[in-house]
Amino acid sequence: MKFKKIIIFVTIFLSLLGIGSMLSNIQSREADQLLEAYGLSNNTRYIEVKNNQTISSFLTYLQKNYAKYKIQLHFKSKIDPKQTLIWANHNVITLPTESGRYFTADDFQGRVSFAVLSLNAKVQTLATQGNEYVVLDNSYYSVIGTLKHYHQMKQNGYYLSTGPKQPTGKAKLTNYIIIIDSSSKMINKLASRYKVKIKTPVFVKNHQIHKFSIIREISLVIVFTIIAMSCSTLLALFDWSVVKNTALTGQLLHNWLFNRGVRTILLESALVLGAYLFLSWHAFISKPQQMILLLLLSWFLIIAAYSYTVLQHLRKEKKHA
Structure with a gap:
């Protein structure tokens, strides 16, 4: 018994x-769907703006005119495909980390940019006094987290926070693909202002096909x-x-x-x-x-x-x- x-x-x-x-x-x-776009939802769309406006002024415009919308932006670099700048006016979807943490809303508000690394990020880093920094163009970005290894995620990328007051905000919009996670209404308004075509990421299309x-x-x-x-x-x-x-x-x-x-x-x-x-x-x-x-x-x-x-x-x- x-x-x-x-x-x-x-x-x-x-x-x-x-x-x-x-x-x-x-x-x-x-x-699989969310992490492929680095933590974005199925409302995500992307646009390409041929404009020399800085990211900083672009974000200032969004804060002034679209404050009532929840917005998350990923600026994917055309110059360095491994680099993605991240900004949001709310707490973003948290990605699992091997150590440290992922970005929070507070990381986009100040004057200092932070970095989160993939497990095998292809970027120059410096470790000193127990802290790790990403080194880019003689600038140092404090590493606050390293992402866990999952097959859904690219393992050689690195992510930097950005904001109106941050050094990464000085980059030009034309050098980035702008990935937007917000309401359809907000995205349509923004695309209309910049006279650009809205495109749907592959991971969203795949989810629509396999929703059952x-x-x-x-x-x-x-x-x-x-x-x-x-x-x-x-x-x-x-x-x-x-x-x-x-x-x-x-x-x-x-x-x-x-x-x-x-x-x-x-x-x-x-x-x-x-x-x-x-x-x-x-x-x-x-x-x-x-x-x-x-x-x-x-x-x-x-x-x-x-x-x-x-x-x-x-x-x-x-x-x-």
């Missing part, structure tokens, strides 16, 4: 890993959940068979079932926690709150399956008494 229970608990644990892995696959697939591609993962989540619930039901049946063999009745029966039920719930809770820790360490999780909610829902359904089975047998026992 003990060996059978061990097998059941292992199966529940593996099912929980399966559930979490499917969510990880979904998030990773979203990351997560059905398989959702189906497998349901299958794994059913397996885990079935295993929990088997645990309840095993416990009830012990009751029948010992001929417990009355308060003794209720006490025994309560104690065994609490122990089972604690063990299954430990399995859920273990699954989350394992997945956090080995799987891609861009939104931990989604993983936590999914595993908690699975835990609730597993406990519900156990409790329902026990209560049903108790009712039958009372009817026959």
Whole structure:
């Protein structure tokens, strides 16, 4: 009996890993789309402006005329394809980092530009007094983070913050492809002002084609959940068979079932926690709150399956008494 229970608990644990892995696959697939554009959403479009206006004056114009819109811009250099300048008027989508952190809204407000590196960034750096700096044209940019290695991301790029007051803002618009993540209305207005054509990035087109591609993962989540619930039901049946063999009745029966039920719930809770820790360490999780909610829902359904089975047998026992 003990060996059978061990097998059941292992199966529940593996099912929980399966559930979490499917969510990880979904998030990773979203990351395929988002990370290819360095953290942009599916609203992203891009334009090319043939204008010697500086990035600084361009951003000042945006802040003055489009303050009510959430805007994120990536200026991809035509001169150095590995360089991307990033600006936003809100907190950007956070990309996973191997060390340090990704940009926040505050990094675009001051006078100092910061750098985030890909794992194998092809750019000159200098390490001194425990700090790392990107060195470009005799200017130094403090490195605040290094991105994790994921196959979705280019590994030789580097990213610099920019803003109206920052040294990177002195660059000319004509030397960059402007990638815009904002509302369609805002993007259309901006394109109209500069008389340029709006283009759609490849990753957005791919997402539009494959928007129903997560059905398989959702189906497998349901299958794994059913397996885990079935295993929990088997645990309840095993416990009830012990009751029948010992001929417990009355308060003794209720006490025994309560104690065994609490122990089972604690063990299954430990399995859920273990699954989350394992997945956090080995799987891609861009939104931990989604993983936590999914595993908690699975835990609730597993406990519900156990409790329902026990209560049903108790009712039958009372009817026959």
